[in-house]
Amino acid sequence: MPKVIDHEQRKRELAHAVVAVASEHGLHAATLRAVAERSGHSMGSVQHSFPTRDDMLHFVLRYVQERRGERIRDAVSALRNPTPFRVIEEIVDAVMSDDATNLRFERVRGMFLAAALHDPATAELLRGGPGLVVSMLTGLLDGARAQGVVRPDVDPRIAAETLWTLLDAVPSTVLLGQRTHADARRLLAGALDALRVDGTTPA
Structure with a gap:
């Protein structure tokens, strides 16, 4: 029997x-x-999945964005009482997580942001996601x-735009050492508190 290859899994x-x-x-x-050596796949297998480096990087950018979305969905689905404000808080917590995997993905996402300044195709891929998140918020x-x-x-709408702008930018300031992770969390907590009616708890 010929071996069945899951091409999406390999990608x-x-x-x-x-x-x-x-x-x-660095990107x-x-x-x-280098990716063939790191993954343990042959160069031929890598080229079969991605004929060019650009093909590979554009897939990875979509994958990085999907992983962020999956992290948010998993966090929200774990809520026992998913009221609107609790969902917003969980989104903030998911994006601002300081676990090693999340930080690694955020670092690479920042590299794509820099690459987008001179790569229209990368810029186009980055433009699609925020609108969906802002609509949800x-x-x-x-x-x-x-x-x-x-x-x-x-x-x-304005509050959602503002909140997502913070969530999109603040992790980079942590990676650059401009503020600590604790300071970043306090900044986002303050932004959420400013939206709440005084004395209310998340409902």
Whole structure:
């Protein structure tokens, strides 16, 4: 019987190797050959999955974004009482996690942001995700406002845009050493507190 190859699984394995190489040595070091050596796959297998380095990197960028989405979904699904404001807090916690895996992925995501300045294809891939997250946050904030947890004068769309801008930018300041992780968490906690009706608890 010929061996059945799960090509999507192999691509994910290669994506993990790219993340590992890039987080240690920079995105420029993630060549097809370096990824083959790191993953244990042959050069031919890597080229079968990704004919060019650009193909590989664009897949990895989508994979990094999907992993962030999966982390958020897993955190939210674990909530016993998933009310709108609790869901928002869980999203913040998931993005701001300081575990080694999350930090590695955030470091590589920052490298793609830098690459997007001179690579239109990378820039296009990065443009798609935020709109969906902002729409979700807008709906959650609207629900929390209807419950009397978020101040009635808060515009859910503007607040969602502001919150996601912080979540998108603050992890990079931690990686650059501009602020500690604890300071970053306090900054996000303050942003959430500013939305709440005084004296309310998340509902």
